[in-house]
Amino acid sequence: MIDQPYVYRHRELVEPDWQRLPGWADVSREDWDSAQWQRAHCVKNIRQLRQVIGGGLADRFYADLERDQAERATMSMLVPPQMLNTMVPGLSPADPGFTDAFYADPVRRYMLPVISDRHAEWPSHPHSSRDSLHEAEMWPVEGLTHRYPTKVLAELLSTCPQYCGHCTRMDLVGNPTPVIDKHRFELGREDRFAAMLAYLRANPGVRDVVVSGGDVANLPWPRLESFVAGLLEIDNIRDIRLASKALMGLPQFWLTDEVRAGMDRLAATARQRDVSIAIHTHVNSAQSVTPLVARATKAMLDTGIRDVRNQGVLLRGTNETAEQLLDLCFALLDDAKIMPYYFYMCDMIPGSEHWRLSLGEAQQLQHDIMGYLPGFATPRMVCDVPYVGKRWVHQVARYDQELGISYWTKNYRTGVELDDAFALEREYEYYDPIYLLPEAGQEYWRSHARTPVGAAS
Numbered sequence: 538m539i540d541q542p543y544v545y546r547h548r549e550l551v552e553p554d555w556q557r558l559p560g561w562a563d564v565s566r567e568d569w570d571s572a573q574w575q576r577a578h579c580v581k582n583i584r585q586l587r588q589v590i591g592g593g594l595a596d597r598f599y600a601d602l603e604r605d606q607a608e609r610a611t612m613s614m615l616v617p618p619q620m621l622n623t624m625v626p627g628l629s630p631a632d633p634g635f636t637d638a639f640y641a642d643p644v645r646r647y648m649l650p651v652i653s654d655r656h657a658e659w660p661s662h663p664h665s666s667r668d669s670l671h672e673a674e675m676w677p678v679e680g681l682t683h684r685y686p687t688k689v690l691a692e693l694l695s696t697c698p699q700y701c702g703h704c705t706r707m708d709l710v711g712n713p714t715p716v717i718d719k720h721r722f723e724l725g726r727e728d729r730f731a732a733m734l735a736y737l738r739a740n741p742g743v744r745d746v747v748v749s750g751g752d753v754a755n756l757p758w759p760r761l762e763s764f765v766a767g768l769l770e771i772d773n774i775r776d777i778r779l780a781s782k783a784l785m786g787l788p789q790f791w792l793t794d795e796v797r798a799g800m801d802r803l804a805a806t807a808r809q810r811d812v813s814i815a816i817h818t819h820v821n822s823a824q825s826v827t828p829l830v831a832r833a834t835k836a837m838l839d840t841g842i843r844d845v846r847n848q849g850v851l852l853r854g855t856n857e858t859a860e861q862l863l864d865l866c867f868a869l870l871d872d873a874k875i876m877p878y879y880f881y882m883c884d885m886i887p888g889s890e891h892w893r894l895s896l897g898e899a900q901q902l903q904h905d906i907m908g909y910l911p912g913f914a915t916p917r918m919v920c921d922v923p924y925v926g927k928r929w930v931h932q933v934a935r936y937d938q939e940l941g942i943s944y945w946t947k948n949y950r951t952g953v954e955l956d957d958a959f960a961l962e963r964e965y966e967y968y969d970p971i972y973l974l975p976e977a978g979q980e981y982w983r984s985h986a987r988t989p990v991g992a993a994s
């Protein structure tokens with residue numbers, strides 16, 4: 538009998554042994570489980586990375602990382618111990634081959650990018666830009682993106698407990714880097730939150746709010762709870778989604794007594810008012826799904842919220858094969874009870890070319906994962922097309938594979954087109970990485986390239 542292209546096996550979740558890393562050899566289980574300890578011991582620079590991993594990681598890696606930080610990185614370094622511990626989970630730094638395994642690790646590839654990862658000729662696409670989704674243009678209130686007719690994105694804060702190298706919101710989120718400064722909110726926090734709630738009260742056509750950032754896990758809990766409680770008082774709001782990669786990166790936060798008790802209160806009010814609250818997280822690799830992540834998710838589901846869902850990002854080197862994606866989806870679904878939902882194509886921010894897949898590759902992945910997962914848990918591959926929004930990868934209207942340009946249409950006006958009679962007749966473009974194109978396509982871009990706005994190239 539011939540094997541199926543993918544063979545499912547139930548895999549037990551494993552918390553890698555953090556004591557294998559020299560800097561954490563004496564760290565107790567109690568400390569490891571403490572959100573406070575995790576936050577205090579995040580790795581924020583190369584010196585701290587060396588203190589944790591030590592000389593088992595070759596100097597060439599540290600030098601590669603240092604050059605990337607100085608010349609290309611759009612996000613500063615911030616890796617919680619929980620995430621660092623999931624890199625190369627089966628080896629200690631003293632083991633032969635550790636450096637090569639660290640280079641190849643799927644989580645390392647997007648949390649600790651190095652300059653040799655980036656594409657030498659095309660580190661950035663000529664059409665890449667900061668705020669590549671033009672979210673700030675669609676703010677009726679600072680931080681509140683109104684792109685779709687019935688739903689909004691509330692960016693409450695501009696920090697996270699972890700910084701991902703490929704962050705779409707690199708324009709706003711995190712600390713400045715040597716090549717990218719950051720946009721800062723002008724209004725104070727309280728004024729912004731009040732203005733957001735006022736806008737939602739005044740716009741009964743909005744029923745769905747994604748409460749995001751940054752990551753809501755970085756907002757002091759009482760302030761997050763009072764904002765969500767404010768949403769629950771607005772009659773037209775029926776769906777609330779809390780966006781937190783920290784459910785995976787810092788599950789200890791979601792397991793604290795304060796957060797569990799607060800979510801209990803919010804979930805009870807939501808039930809009374811017939812509103813759905815869900816948590817949306819961001820997991821890109823199966824090895825990130827550990828028993829602590831499963832515990833945190835179950836603690837949240839036990840409060841009575843509607844669901845916990847995953848929105849991953851397709852990243853070369855991390856999850857670009859159907860096998861990697863299916864392993865991740867089954868890890869999420871089997872023991873962590875997280876619903877696979879979307880995989881986004883990586884957005885066109887500066888410095889992202891080596892991570893991005895072409896539209897054709899994303900279409901192939903969608904094809905290749907079909908039929909293995911339950912239908913309700915089969916994620917859609919989506920392209921977030923600038924000025925359009927999320928489109929399933931097979932919704933493309935036209936696709937020029939030589940130039941790597943896909944053309945998309947839409948069926949609603951975004952916040953910036955409410956007076957634009959032609960918005961629904963126009964085609965909107967999205968671009969494949971140039972280095973993947975046939976030679977004629979690459980030659981076209983060499984002769985037409987322009988310097989990307991804010992690019993780190």
Ligand code: SF4
Nearest residue numbers: 697700701704751782
């Ligand atoms: S957690 Fe989300 S918002 Fe924060 S850096 Fe990562 S991708 Fe960006």
